Each structure stands twice: as C-alpha cells, then as structure tokens.
Amino acid sequence: MAKKFYVCGNSSHSYVTDDPSTICPSCHFRLNKELSYVAGSGAKRLTTEGGGFVKPLVAYMITDDLECGVDVAKGII
Numbered sequence: 001m002a003k004k005f006y007v008c009g010n011s012s013h014s015y016v017t018d019d020p021s022t023i024c025p026s027c028h029f030r031l032n033k034e035l036s037y038v039a040g041s042g043a044k045r046l047t048t049e050g051g052g053f054v055k056p057l058v059a060y061m062i063t064d065d066l067e068c069g070v071d072v073a074k075g076i077i
Contacts, residue, residue, distance in 0.1 A: 002037070003018060004018065004020075004034055004035075005017070005018055005034070005035045005037070006018070006019070006020045006022070006031045006032050006033060006034055006035065007031055007033050007035055008024040008026070008027065008029060008030075008031045008033065009029060009032070009033045010024065010026070010027050010029065013026045013027065015031055016031070016035070017031045019031075020032040020034075059071040
C-alpha cells in the first residue's frame with residue numbers, strides 16, 4: 001500500500017505529515033489535505049533496473065556507530 005502524505009489546507013504553509021491528525025504549527029488546523037504523488041522518470045528507471053539502495057537477498061549490518069554495510073560473514077559457510 002502506498003504511503004499517504006498530508007499538508008495544511010492553508011496553501012501558504014509548507015508543512016507535510018503522514019498523519020492527518022497532526023496540527024499545523026502555524027495556524028493550528030489539522031494537516032489533513034491529502035497529496036497526490038507523481039513519480040518522476042528516475043523512480044521508474046531504478047525500479048525496472050533493480051536499482052536503489054537496498055538490494056534483495058543481501059544481508060546488511062548496522063554497526064554501533066550507525067554505519068551500514070554488506071554483512072559478508074553471512075555468505076561464508
């Protein structure tokens with residue numbers, strides 16, 4: 001299911017949320033106007049080429065200092 005995003009009904013405010021019950025910090029109304037997402041050509045290219053940041057069937061490791069890398073130890077038998 002696609003994630004939904006919402007903005008304040010006041011067009012002069014540029015806040016966005018994923019929770020339609022969130023209150024606008026400027027006018028104190030709810031950010032409940034749903035946005036429509038339009039994917040650009042780059043998103044389609046990454047999907048069809050299997051690109052992106054996370055590759056399927058690969059184990060990743062997050063270190064204590066929050067660095068991310070491929071977990072090469074999983075592939076060693």
